[in-house]
Amino acid sequence: MGPEHRRELIVNAVLALALLAAPLIAVTLDEPFYVTLASRVAILALAGVGLNLALGAGGMVSFGHAAFFGLGGYVAGIAALHAFEDSHFIAWPLEIGGSEHMLVIWGIAMAASAAAALAIGAISLRTTGVYFIMITLAFAQMIYYFAVSLPTYGGEDGLSIYLRATLPLVDADDGLTFFLVCYALLAAALYFSHRLIGARFGAALLCARMNPERLATLGIAPYPVKLTAFVLSAMMTGLAGALYAELNGFVSPAMLSWQRSGEIIIFVILGGVGRLFGPVAGAALFILLESFLGGWTDRWQLVLGLILLAVVLFARGGVVGLLAGRARHD
Amino acid sequence: MSAAFLIEQLLNGVQLGVMLFLMAAGLTLVFGVMGLINLAHGSLYMTGAFFCAWIAGATGSFWLGLAGGFVAAAAAGALIEVLVIRRLYERDHLDQVLATFALILIFSELARWIFGDRPLYLDIPAVLGGAVPLPGGGSYSAYRLAIIGVGLAMAAGLYLLITKTRLGMQIRAGESDREMIGALGVDIRTLYTAVFALGAALAGLAGGLVGALQSVQVGMGEPVLILAFVVIIIGGIGSVKGALVAAILVGVTDTLGRVFLPQLFGLFLPPSEATSVGSSLAAMAIYLLMAGVLAFRPKGLFPVDVQ
Numbered sequence: 001m002g003p004e005h006r007r008e009l010i011v012n013a014v015l016a017l018a019l020l021a022a023p024l025i026a027v028t029l030d031e032p033f034y035v036t037l038a039s040r041v042a043i044l045a046l047a048g049v050g051l052n053l054a055l056g057a058g059g060m061v062s063f064g065h066a067a068f069f070g071l072g073g074y075v076a077g078i079a080a081l082h083a084f085e086d087s088h089f090i091a092w093p094l095e096i097g098g099s100e101h102m103l104v105i106w107g108i109a110m111a112a113s114a115a116a117a118l119a120i121g122a123i124s125l126r127t128t129g130v131y132f133i134m135i136t137l138a139f140a141q142m143i144y145y146f147a148v149s150l151p152t153y154g155g156e157d158g159l160s161i162y163l164r165a166t167l168p169l170v171d172a173d174d175g176l177t178f179f180l181v182c183y184a185l186l187a188a189a190l191y192f193s194h195r196l197i198g199a200r201f202g203a204a205l206l207c208a209r210m211n212p213e214r215l216a217t218l219g220i221a222p223y224p225v226k227l228t229a230f231v232l233s234a235m236m237t238g239l240a241g242a243l244y245a246e247l248n249g250f251v252s253p254a255m256l257s258w259q260r261s262g263e264i265i266i267f268v269i270l271g272g273v274g275r276l277f278g279p280v281a282g283a284a285l286f287i288l289l290e291s292f293l294g295g296w297t298d299r300w301q302l303v304l305g306l307i308l309l310a311v312v313l314f315a316r317g318g319v320v321g322l323l324a325g326r327a328r329h330d
Numbered sequence: 331m332s333a334a335f336l337i338e339q340l341l342n343g344v345q346l347g348v349m350l351f352l353m354a355a356g357l358t359l360v361f362g363v364m365g366l367i368n369l370a371h372g373s374l375y376m377t378g379a380f381f382c383a384w385i386a387g388a389t390g391s392f393w394l395g396l397a398g399g400f401v402a403a404a405a406a407g408a409l410i411e412v413l414v415i416r417r418l419y420e421r422d423h424l425d426q427v428l429a430t431f432a433l434i435l436i437f438s439e440l441a442r443w444i445f446g447d448r449p450l451y452l453d454i455p456a457v458l459g460g461a462v463p464l465p466g467g468g469s470y471s472a473y474r475l476a477i478i479g480v481g482l483a484m485a486a487g488l489y490l491l492i493t494k495t496r497l498g499m500q501i502r503a504g505e506s507d508r509e510m511i512g513a514l515g516v517d518i519r520t521l522y523t524a525v526f527a528l529g530a531a532l533a534g535l536a537g538g539l540v541g542a543l544q545s546v547q548v549g550m551g552e553p554v555l556i557l558a559f560v561v562i563i564i565g566g567i568g569s570v571k572g573a574l575v576a577a578i579l580v581g582v583t584d585t586l587g588r589v590f591l592p593q594l595f596g597l598f599l600p601p602s603e604a605t606s607v608g609s610s611l612a613a614m615a616i617y618l619l620m621a622g623v624l625a626f627r628p629k630g631l632f633p634v635d636v637q
Contacts, residue, residue, distance in 0.1 A: 061424050123621060127628045130367055130423055134563045135624055141556060142617040149610030258556060262369075262431045269428050299443065305435030312429040313417055 008324035012277040016187075019045075019284065023179045035175040036247070037291060041284045042182040043243045048267035048279025049189045050236030055265070056274030057197055058229045059209030063133045064120070064140030065264050068234040070256030071116055072109035072241025074147065077159040077251035079105050084162055102165040102172060105242055113238025114231050116143070121230035125223060137258060144256040158252025161245060172246075182243055186280070189236050194276055196232070205229050237264070270311055272318030281319040334468025339589050340582065345474045347581025348481025352536035353558035354565070354573040355488055356529020362568030362634060363504040363525050364419050369430035370410065371533055371558065372551025373437035378403035378534025379541040379550060380441055383450035392455035396538045403534020404527045411526040416519065438548045449547035452538075477539050484532065485574050492570060501525060505568060505634065557584075560616055564623050566630030576631060580616050587612035 019041060026034035047069050054060040082089050082098025090096040099105055120139045127135055148156050170177050196202050207215040208222040215222050245251040254260065263286070271282030289307065293300035315322050357371050381402035386395025410433060418426045454473045461469040492498035500521050503511040512518045537551070544550070561580050565572025592608030599607060623631065 055424075061427070063427070123625055127624055130361070130567060131563060131624065131628060131630075133367070133423060133427065134559050135621065137556070138560060138563070138617045138620050142614045142621075145613035145617075146610055149606060149613060151606055258552075262427075265424075266428060266431070269424065273424070299439050301435045302439035302443075305432040305439065308432035308435070309414065309429055312421075312425050312432065313414070316425075 004325040008275070008277075008320065011281075011320055011324045015277050015280050015284070019280065020183060023176060027176050032175050035179055037287060039175070039179040039182050039247050040244075041280075041287050042179065042186045043240050043247060044264070044267060044287065045280040045283040046182070046186045046189055046243070047237045047240035047264050048271070048283050049186065049193055050233045050238075050240065051264050052233075052268050052274070052279050053193055053196070053236070054230050054233035055268055056278070057193075057202065057209070058205050058226055058233075060125070060226060060230060060233075061133050061265075062124075062136045062230070062233075063258070063261050063265065064136035064138075065234070065237050066256050066258065066260035067120070067136075067140035067143045068113040068117060068237040069241035069244070069260060069264065070143065070147065070251075070253070071112050072238035072243075073245035073251040073255045074153065074159075074241075075109040075112055075238075076105050076165070076242040076245040077161055078153055079108070080161040080163065080165065081153070081159060083165075100163065100165050102167045102246070105165055105246075106239055109238045109242035110235040113234045113241075117231045117234030118227070121227045121234075125226055125230065137261065140256065140258060140261055144253055144258075147253045147256055154252070156253060158250060158254070161249045161251070164246050164249065178247065182247075185239065185243070189239075190276060190280075197276075201225070201228070266308065270308070270318050272320035275318070275320040275324075278318055278320050285319055332466065332468070334464055334466035337464050337466060338468055338470055339585055341470055341474065341478070343582030343585035344578060345478050345481075345581070346585055347578035348478050348485070349536050349540060349577075350554070350557055350561050350581055351481055351574050351577035352484060352532045352539075353554055354561040354577055355484075355570055356532045357558055358562040358565065358568055358570060358573045359501070359525055360529050361562070363501055363508075364522055365508075366415065366419060367423055367426045367430065368415070368529075369427060369555065370433035370437060371529070372555030373434050374403045374407055374530040374551075375533040375537040375554055376437065376441060376546075376548065376551040377406045378537030379452075379546045380445050380450065380537075381534070382538030383452040383541050383546045384445060386452055387450065392453070392542070395452070396535070399534045399538035399541075400531050401534075403537065404531035406534075407530020408523055408527040411523045415526060416522065419522070434552070441548050447548075449545035450541075451545055452541040454542045473542065480535075480539065484535070488532075488570060497521075497524065557616070560620050562630075564620050564630055566632040566634055568634035569630070569632040572630055572632030572634075580619070583619055584612075584616050587615035591615070 019038060023035040023038040026032070026038070047065070051062065051065045054062050078089060079099045083100040084098065086097070088095055088097050120136065124132055124135045124139065147153070153159050164173050166172055167181065170181070172178050172181060197206070204215060204220050204225045208225050212222040215225070241255060244255070267279045267282035267286055269282065270285055271278030271280065289304055290300065293303050297303065311318065353371065353375060357368060360366050360368055378399035382395040382399030385398035386392050389395070414429060414433065418429055458473040458476050460472050462472050462475055463469050492501055500511060500516050503516070504518070504521060508518070557580065561576045562573055564580065565576030588609065591612040592605045595604035595608040627633070
């Protein structure tokens, strides 16, 4: 284990502990706002961890991950609506109603994201480079406009979730508990990504990014490897979307917008592409900048834009790269 | 449904199409020559619209405003090319996407700062305020016809510029071999700035022209930007001819879809559902078109060998 690798592990540990400690301290100081803020960081980091699998490991620059984020959000919103009204999502041939069980909602959110990603990925992965960026964007826009024109589910105005779904054993309505749930899911996603990249599948995925011809020569077709990674990536982002809707008690087409896709990319790049904890660092920095600059000046977007620009132009490798030294695999 | 109505809708589609072409031409040139994805192109469109509305409001002359918007967008384009964009040519697309996304944030906030939070309004010039009779009994806005005329004139001008002039020769050379034209003594840095400013100026012109049809406000550039991306993807990135064909195709598909799809579904669905299904499908129509084109021609209708 080289010194840089050890430094990255230390950076990761500090990030993980800081994110866990912040809301605990906030609770003791009776500042619930910061618990919500930490939950947002954890959830958006989870969305970023999902994208990082496609973008960092697989080299698939998806500009449409908001599609999965929003899909997850709409699953939570629609399930809550039908559970609240005691009505049916589909009345025939099967009766499918709403649900107030978070585990069910998570499962459906991930399944829906997986199905969408399978269809979108199967077509998009026929293209590469800038075409891939744009076709994923186009699919996300399609879903965005579909949601806008759905009057049953709020159309442009979105959908309120009046009652947060429940979990067995714990009280998800409590802010800190909900944060810990999100944190645990983020940790699980990080562990899963880590194991996946370390496994044979991960090696094949990295090779599919760097040298697809070579992978094909070894007898492994790159296409199914990349498609699988794309679907797994979308499932994590979809799960994050469901959590985000529960956190805000609200879901709207804004969750599907291309700006949201851009933000998820920003989390990944700001933190450091391909770094395991990159999205965590990126999401934390983004949310902190947003809330503190927003409190300090009305022109926070200007400052945020300048900082982003500086990171791209001068700090390649993102925050984690800056703290832990250059990546070894470039 | 009368023939006049159909012609009117077709003209609306073509008008949207030439507008999209003015946006897409800059995007596709910049990608073709410099290999750069520029998300901030919509901000240049917005810059053109704001300066046009502001100058027209201050001087009372729409034409002065339009010229001002054209020049302001070109200047803004040249400025960001020199300060930021030129550092991105050697980077991968990911860095380009992020840096130009940051530029959008900066431009939007600056526009809010300079011009205020309230939208600006721009009046159609009096000369073009009337309507032109159409064959079949209808009439059509003279201003929209003028937009179509300007757009087509710009397309012709761009064609002449690229095929007949020295600058055009260098642009074409830059598309096929970037290093070689540098080695042959062409000042690439200036060429790149010129191409970028040209694209920006066209976007600014589009912004100024559209400014008289809708309110001028922050965020007006991004929906058009996305449509322009769809256009250059369908046309084949780097191809100006492809951009023109695809822009008209997208403009007409979008406009006719919005008008006729709800009516089509009305034939076999109850009216309320027909409107909802039809309009949602219409909003998705161009993206379906794009996915369809890419599924069969992954490099667009007029593929260009971009390095």
